[in-house]
Amino acid sequence: MNTRKILLTMIFGTFVAHHLIAQKVFNEMQYAKDKTAFTLNAPQTVTLRIYDKADAKNAVKIIKMKNAGGNKWQATVKGDLKGKFYTFDTGNGECPGLFAKAVGVNGNRAAIIDMSSTDPKGWTLDKRPDIASPTDLVIYELHHRDFSIDPSSRLMNRGKYLALTEQRAIDYLKKLGVNAIHILPSFDYASVDETRLFIPQYNWGYDPKNYNVPEGSYSTDPFSPEVRIKEFKQMVQALHKAGIRVILDVVYNHTFDIENSNFQRVYPDYFYRKTTDGKYSDGSGCGNETASEKPLMREYMLESVKYWIQEYHIDGFRFDLMGVHDIETMNLIRHEVNKIDPSIYIYGEGWSAGGCALPTEQLAMKANTKQLYGIGAFCDDMRDALRGPFNDDHKGGFLAGVPDMEESIKFGIAGAISHPQIDMKKVNYSKEPWANAPTQMVSYVSCHDDMCLTDRLRASIPGITEDELIKLDLLAQTAVLTSQGVPFILSGEEMLRNKKGVHNSYNSPDSINHLDWDNLNKYPQVFNYYSSLIHLRLDHPAFRMGDADDVRKHLEFIDSPKGTVAFRLKDHAGGDQWKDIIVILNSSKTSQTINIPKGRYTIVAECGVINSSGIRIFDDTTIDAAPQSATIMYKL
Structure with missing residues (x-):
């Protein structure tokens, strides 16, 4: 028996003993x-x-x-x-x-x-929508209040779970094409007073109070314990009927505070880590960090995840600051979830917000993802290469014309796996591949936490015009949705949303966080592009190969000028009907000439337009890729 099998046998044997207690x-x-x-x-x-x-x-x-x-x-x-x-x-x-x-x-x-x-x-007849691989998912990150609170949404249950049961919302999501909704924390959290029914209040919800009960402020009656539970289930049921999975954002890494937490009141100091000098460790950046490696906390997380699956039919989990949790606990969660349904996707932030009381090598950090079996992590390598670093809103990336970002984008396109054409010395954060398979990489350019994409483009490209903003927005999402990882987009990006430049809008008012649905009429080309791009991905398995060897066999990068990334998905990649697919991402302000294999190609994406039936036929060994846009073509 090899070392890995011995280790897993020991871990799971220990787990069974603890589980009987739990x-x-x-x-x-x-x-x-x-x-x-x-x-x-x-x-x-x-x-x-x-x-x-x-x-x-x-x-x-x-x-x-x-x-x-x-x-x-x-x-x-x-x-x-x-x-x-x-x-x-x-x-x-x-x-x-x-x-x-x-x-x-x-x-x-x-x-x-x-x-x-x-x-x-x-x-009892509710059924989880089928997927063959996590790379089949297109994840749409959504805050209940953001999505529906504005009158322009024309939804009746604004800011509530039930908004996602309304036909207008369902039809919208289906037209967009997403098949998984990542809902921001929806367990009972501390910062919103549920008794103030008609006074606008806002928080993302990363301040846990009761981990295993839906948040009352998103229900129509927070005073009735049954209502929030039933309405949450109605939401899940409606989305499932529409073929859309529901992923829950879970925040087991910290509590709202220590003194008033249920953990502390029941079992003082047990559930929290302390530093060697006896102080509470603060790897979460919120004043405390939980001790996932301790038996009761480990079992708590395991039982909680299973409870959300069994009682609420949840289809996946996004772990906030997953890098605070230990590797063993995360693998045990995956092991138990596999017994229920291996298709339930688990992923998280592969970092912490500060130093933890456990050694880094024991934590579920992005760099340790190869030790996490069937668990994904966000790819900040690709994100920051596209739009600029998290810690400086005014610095740009590939989209802003910053040089030498190409290799990091290639790394993301390959799914963060090893690939013979990627020079890891030139990748911005990771000096070696961190994923065993593309299914472990979540590709994205924006999420709730940070500026939304349009705000970041405005901040990093002074004087950017609206036309240029739209072009670069669409280019960024083309990189995300043609990568071999699991694509993830922030709700409202397809409407060209903005948050008035606010970087951390966790408690900002609705005027900052709301989606303006009137933007759909103002920028119809943006929604149409997003929707067409998503459907293009879902229609063609070449863009979503889940196996690392298949990616290395079929994904070939094409030499191209600075400011461009070009690649080919060859020989019916993933069993695709199209024999060869070429994607060119050009962030420069001028057209760029790319040498391509000889053939007769049908162009399906060009100059901000996608038409899977074909825009035009192209037959040559070079192509001039349009500025600040993506070109996608295929040959049979």
Whole structure:
């Protein structure tokens, strides 16, 4: 048995032992009509309080829970408690426990409900849309409020889960062509007051409070514990019926704070890492970092992920600051998810926001992706080569005419794998390939976190005209969507959205973050290009080969001038009907002459227009690629 198999056997053997414990530790409330059983794992005596209402001043029952051995505490309360609320108190303040599945408004008390009553009609028949490989996904990152809050959306349930059940929203997403929605944190988070129903409030939601309950502010009634759960399920169900998967953004790497967190109130200091001098480590940049390597935190993450899959039919997970988590835990999550459905995609940010208390070699950093089996990471190599570095909004990249970005873009086009034509010495961040397969690389040029693409182009190219802005925007997304990785776009980019130049809009008002749907009428060519490009990718497997050897066999880079990247997908790559496909990305302000293999080509993309039926026929050994645009052609 090789070293890798021995290691995985040891890891998974350890996992099985812990997992038997976790089933009990994290099933804190079991409701039945005649009685409800409560369990909590805590190092000290626990008091259970039952309330009639989420905001009731006094408890109707106060029960001292009994020790059942070790740190396990239990209590059984007779009678039908449906509709009541409860808290646990270990002497550090009341909280809903670690694994509440329903809560009252603002998540301060857990709710006792019959979860089966939250299932929408036909929920048991809900089916995950099929994909053959993660590279078949086109991921659309969406914040509930951004997407639908503006009146121009003409959606009834603005800013709510239910907006994504409306036919107008469904038709729009299908026309665009995306087949996976990455929803920003939608668990119960701390920074929005759910009682202020009619007062605009905004946050991205990266401040966890209750990890396993949907956020109430996106529901039509945050005061009813059942409503947020049912409406979340209705959203998933509607998207699934439309052939669209749902990916949940999860933030297990930190909590909103330490003192008031459920982790700290139940089991002080256990769930957080500390530095050698006894201070809380802050790899998240939010004041704390969780300790994924500790058995209970590891099992917590495992059970939470599985719960979202089983209860809410979630199809994938994006791990915020995945580089804070240890490699072993991430691999165990992948292992358990594979038992349910191997097609559920897992990816994350392969970095942290500061130094962690664990050694870097143990963490799920981008550089360690080869040790993560079936888990993807964002490719900032390609992102920053295209538009400029994260830490300086005014510096540009390939799109701005900055030299020597080509090799980093080639690296992204190949899916961050080893390729004989890529000189890793010239790649901006990575000096060696970090992906085992293209399925592990998420290709993107913008996301919620940072300037959106149009703002970045304006900041990095002084005096840019609107015409030039549109050209470069389309060019950037062509690089993303013709790469061999898993493509990812920020919602609204297809509308040419802007955020008025705000870099970090996590709590900016709707006037900054909203999508202006009127832009669809103002810039119809932008939406049409995005939609045509997405459909072109989905129609042609050459753009989405999932196997590294296939990519090395069929992807060939073509020599081209500075400011251009050209490549060929040859010999029916991926089983494509087109024998050879050539893509040329030209960021320069002048046309560039490229030598290509002799043949009769049909051009399908040129000068900001895509027509898969063909724009014109071309028969020559050289082509003049139009400035600041992409050219795509094929021969049969």
